[in-house]
Amino acid sequence: MFRPAYPIRTARLTLRPFTIDDLDDVYAYQRRPDVVRWMLGAEPRTREQSRASVLAMAGEDALRAEGDCLALAAVGDAGVIGTVELVWRSQLDRTGEIGFVFNPDHGGRGLATEAASALVDWGFTEFGLHRIYGRCHGRNAASARLMARLGMRREARHVASYLFAGEWADQLVFAILDHEWQSRTRTSPW
Numbered sequence: 001m002f003r004p005a006y007p008i009r010t011a012r013l014t015l016r017p018f019t020i021d022d023l024d025d026v027y028a029y030q031r032r033p034d035v036v037r038w039m040l041g042a043e044p045r046t047r048e049q050s051r052a053s054v055l056a057m058a059g060e061d062a063l064r065a066e067g068d069c070l071a072l073a074a075v076g077d078a079g080v081i082g083t084v085e086l087v088w089r090s091q092l093d094r095t096g097e098i099g100f101v102f103n104p105d106h107g108g109r110g111l112a113t114e115a116a117s118a119l120v121d122w123g124f125t126e127f128g129l130h131r132i133y134g135r136c137h138g139r140n141a142a143s144a145r146l147m148a149r150l151g152m153r154r155e156a157r158h159v160a161s162y163l164f165a166g167e168w169a170d171q172l173v174f175a176i177l178d179h180e181w182q183s184r185t186r187t188s189p190w
């Protein structure tokens with residue numbers, strides 16, 4: 001079992017597992033249409049749906065087997081402002097997938113990038129991954145910019161590759177390798 005030493009601290013945030021006490025903060029962003037706008041299958045959540053989501057995320061505090069998701073609450077002065085996730089996609093290929101959802105009330109300050117950077121760093125440095133990738137809708141510009149800020153390379157645009165809200169959508173794929181991350185972190189502010 002691979003469990004980070006909690007809390008993970010960044011310059012402005014702490015990352016730690018969710019608890020049910022985080023429900024109000026999580027519901028505050030999961031209920032917003034602008035947050036789920038580009039997320040496949042996601043609709044603005046009811047409070048009860050957010051409760052189920054928080055309970056599920058509370059159990060995602062470690063990577064025990066391939067396929068598991070590590071879901072961490074990003075906590076700032078205002079409480080929980082977002083979620084960062086790392087899914088263990090392949091044990092053989094030592095590959096993980098990063099994900100992030102943040103409250104727009106706290107957007108535009110680099111906080112999501114800061115949190116994602118800390119989780120990517122854990123994935124490479126502590127968990128021993130070889131490659132981390134991320135995917136987003138072709139029109140999810142904020143997500144694409146975040147991954148580019150992390151130093152991830154845009155490796156693909158899968159054109160009209162999946163059905164999103166009844167229409168064919170492009171999917172962008174970004175990725176970074178362990179040695180690229182290590183050389184980047186020697187020079188990057190993140």
Ligand SMILES: CC(C)(COP(=O)(O)OP(=O)(O)OC[C@H]1O[C@@H](n2cnc3c(N)ncnc32)[C@H](O)[C@@H]1OP(=O)(O)O)[C@@H](O)C(=O)NCCC(=O)NCCS
Pocket residue numbers: 034035036038039100101102103106107108109110111112113114135136137140142143145146
């Ligand atoms: C994706 C998401 C987390 C990005 O949020 P964000 O606020 O743009 O990201 P950050 O918190 O890292 O802030 C970065 C922005 O702050 C700016 N910024 C301001 N001060 C900064 C600082 N001190 N450090 C870094 N960036 C700073 C950056 O320039 C950047 O702006 P830009 O993208 O217009 O160039 C957010 O849009 C979101 O949650 N979307 C909904 C969920 C979603 O789609 N998730 C992805 C699914 S694939």
